[in-house]
Amino acid sequence: MAKPPIMPTPPLKPATHPLERLPEEWSDVLGAWGEPRYRGAQVFGWIHKRGVFDPAEMKNLPKTLRARLAEEGLSLPVSPVVGPPAGDDTRKVLVTLHDGLSVETVLIPELIRPGEEEELEEGWEPKKRVVTQCVSSQVGCAMGCVFCASGVMGLKRNLSAAEIVGQALAGRAALPEDQRLRNVVLMGMGEPLANYDAVARALMLLTHPDGLGLSWRRVTLSTSGLVPELDRLGRDFGGKVQLAISLHAVDDERRSALMPINRKHALRSLVAALKRYPLPKRRRITIEYTLMAGVNDSLEDARGLVRLLDGVPIKVNLIPMNRIEGSELRAPSAEVVERFREELYSRGAPAFLRTQRGDSLAAACGQLALRGEGRKVKRRPLPKAR
Ligand code: SF4
Known part of the structure; x- marks a missing residue:
């Protein structure tokens, strides 16, 4: 063969x-x-x-x-302004586009310790810290998730492939000598699968061995679950693209209240698409789950998550809700979060808490929001807790 x-x-x-x-x-x-x-x-x-x-x-x-x-005329189609490193060494880069609109991208250095979740790669240089960059695919987002500041903005426009790759090139250029770009996560502003053509080209550019040369294992696309485009991604890329799914609720009633896209692509069809995705052996799909106090944080929710995704190889990123202005949604207490994580673990679903450093920025889409947008979350009825 x-x-x-x-x-x-x-x-x-x-x-x-x-x-x-x-x-x-x-x-x-x-x-x-x-x-x-x-x-x-x-x-x-x-x-x-x-x-x-x-x-x-x-x-x-x-x-x-x-x-x-x-x-x-060869030039970077974006104008980056690199912010100062935060106390945890993450850096935000404000990227202005040709029409004056802007998006953010974030550089998140991480330390690898042998024996931890990450494997050492051939050629890995112990003295260089590897960096994950969270990039945006759209200005704003049309998906309207109620817990997300990007969704509140609405969609302004799609980014071009040059603007997506331009963020990675600008990010890499901003790194100090002792850091190297290893991971790119399409988890910034926007729904990547709603901008499929530009994102597909950007993926090919990011991973081309004569260019940035990122390993396919190091490129992750985060989606709210556009089922036809998920199937298309699986067909076009043979399952090489790492997937992260913004789940956030385990029944249609609550997920539709949090994420309007669920009315079009309900959980059942999303899970069926994940089962069809041609995932390579030993890979897992990341499930992003933003924990909101009294909304989706019960132990029954944790059990429901494991039941729902039975048969899909997953790992779960738990992200306590980031406060956004005007929203009633809050993070649960640390005890509730830990109990939720343990419940997943005890049922065979590896679960990781994303709270520190830039982790939460690279753990779910929509965690990047432009400062100074001046937009508040519209009051919408919140889903009821179970
Ligand atoms: S969570 Fe993701 S899909 Fe939903 S509105 Fe925000 S950026 Fe868009």
Whole structure:
């Protein structure tokens, strides 16, 4: 039997910005300019591997080609402003787009200790701290989840693939010498699967070995559960994309009250889609569960979660609710959170608490919200506790 291809080959819409071109697409462009095709990989490597946008610095290219590239105008399509490191070393990067809108991306350095959840990789440099970057896929979000500041904004627009990858390139450039970008999580502002074409291209760019070269195991897409697009992602990428599912409730009544998308794609169809997802062996789907006091934090909810996802290999990220202005939703007490976690564990569902450092930012979508938006959460009836 033929071996499956190493890189997935999803159907992609044409690139709309030079930063979006894959090496072979660069080869096509350069070929039309009369250049040899191998130059395509060189140009791609300068931009995506080395983060060089000024053709004058692309020393292995002939002068004539550098001049042509300068005419074409290679530049990062986002203007990043890197914030100071927080006490826990996380950094927020405010990214302004060409039309003046902005999104946030967050750099979260983590320490790896042998024997913990993460495995050491070949080539891992013990002195470098690996970094997870949480990137946005849309400005705002149309999904309207009641616990989420991005949902409150509503959708302003989709990001392009260049703007998504531009966040990663800007984030990597902002890292100090002793840190390296290893994980990218599409968990910032927006529902990635509602911007499928741009996200699919961004995934190919982020993981291309001649570029940023992220391992597929290190790229995670977080979704509220758009079932047709989940199926499409599984087909197009053969299950290579790590999945995180924003669940947050275990029955349709409460999930629909918290996450309006559930009215369209109810839990049963979401779980069926997760069972169909061509997950590679020994991988798990991450379940994001924001704990809200009196809403979804009972032991019966924990048991319900395990029952609901029976047959799906999962690990659960528990995220105590981040306060948002105008919302009545609150985090449960630490004791309630711990009891919930233990109940999951005792029923065979590995569960991790995301409260410290930037962890909570990279544990569920919608945890990034632009400061100064000045928008308050609309008063909506809250789902009743069980
Ligand atoms: S939680 Fe995720 S899907 Fe829901 S509104 Fe926020 S960003 Fe959108």
